Amino acid sequence: MNKNQLALRVQEIIAGVEGVAGLYPARSAVLAGIASTLGANETVVAVDTADTGLVIRARIAALTGAPAPRLVRDVAAAVRAELGGLAGDARAGSVGLAGSVGSAGSAGSAESVESVTSVGPVSSVEITVCGFTDVRFS
Amino acid sequence: MTVPDRPRLNLDDAADSFLVERASDGDVSSFESLARRYGPLMRGYARRLTGSTADADDAVQETLLQAWNQLGKLQDGSAVKPWLMRICGRKSIDLIRKRKNTVNLDDVEPFDHGPGPERAVEQDTQMRSLVEALKRLPLEQRQCWVLKEMGGQSYEDIAKTMDTTTDSVRGRLSRARTTLMKEMEDWR
């Protein structure tokens, strides 16, 4: 699983949380400019790797009926729970993750570090509510 | 400058503390006046730190974005200049870290305008020697030195910016200073 696939997976997880109406691009025009010069790919959810683990950033629209302070906590909890599960799978070698994990599944193939990202621990989740709406849109 | 809209002209003349107060209340034009006032200073500084114009522009942009979001935390509006420079120093160093191994930081590339690159610097032999001497310093010593001498940061600020201790900053600055002083003797 590379970063893009991981970002898409996180997008699904977030969109599935009760009270989330949709997602906006996490890298605003401002950050996108910077990201593009760094050669990062554009995904709705931003996934970055820090020394301490994965940094997940997302901007969401909330349903008007969902209290924002609780919603953001729910979203982060869902991301942590699901990705924690993925990391467990990775160690078992069943998700096709390789690289630093050194699972049995990676033996024999010479993956480049660039294309393969191990799902490390989630070090931080940054969620911003950018709008409220009455209907889901994504 | 003969810009027709007077409010903007007035804002450009206003005191920092006034602009900070208005901007932290959400006034975009006051914030843009601050950006125009300190933008060139930050860009020159960020370029000296990162060695690249593109990085300098990214650092200035990130600095202004953070400043916009955190302006309310600035207690003393008249201290906005050193505050911006601290953020700018930090953003520049962060960019360098992200780009580690991807660019050659030995040369500060020129801005792509004006009659000649590094005009003012080229004209002054001593300044040129200083630029050369800075290039020869180990990266971390050079960064500490630029943060302090050009960014006006305190030892504590530099330590925070560079994720290290003040003792280590003191040591790096001391070595940088000794080297530069030795070289300077040769320029005379």
Place this chain on the structure above:
Amino acid sequence: MNNELPDPGCGHSLDELEEYLRTGQSAAEQHYLRCPECQAGLAGLRSLQRLSGQLAAADTEQAGSADEPWLQSILGNLRLEMRSGRSIPLSSEYPEDAFFETEGSLLALIRRIGDDVDGATIGKCRLHGDITTPGADVMIEVNVTAFFGYPLPAMIESLRSRIAAMISTHSELNLTSIDVTVTDVHEHFSPAPKGAVNE
């Protein structure tokens, strides 16, 4: 002036001299004023400082003026960001996490409340206070255009209570007051443009 660095002969280091220059005081001040080596060292440090200042000034000059495209494009990018207003922090379970809601999202909700209250259209709307600091006091200022025939006190009370309820549901701000000002009374029902600029 000799070519030696000042630290050896008299036992005072360059670092001590630098500290003296920086702080303007030292127990050894009397010595520095008399010792030729220290004097030379201080002179050297001063000219290094002067040169650094000149280099910084030259860098700023080289960076170009604020009217040029580089700053215009940065400000253009930021304007998109600034339109959504400041970022209001929300508390998180883990200190590493960071949760926010944008000021713009709350202002939009306030405007929608205006839509739901009969006879009111919300004009200028501001959150006053350092909303970027968790738990800070906030005062809401709302200007309202009312339509003739609706009882104003009831309308204002309804706006106030709905805004207060919304803020307590959707934010962690410490709301201290809601200032509602009726700026205009219209004779006939002709809705003003919704979501007009937040001046």
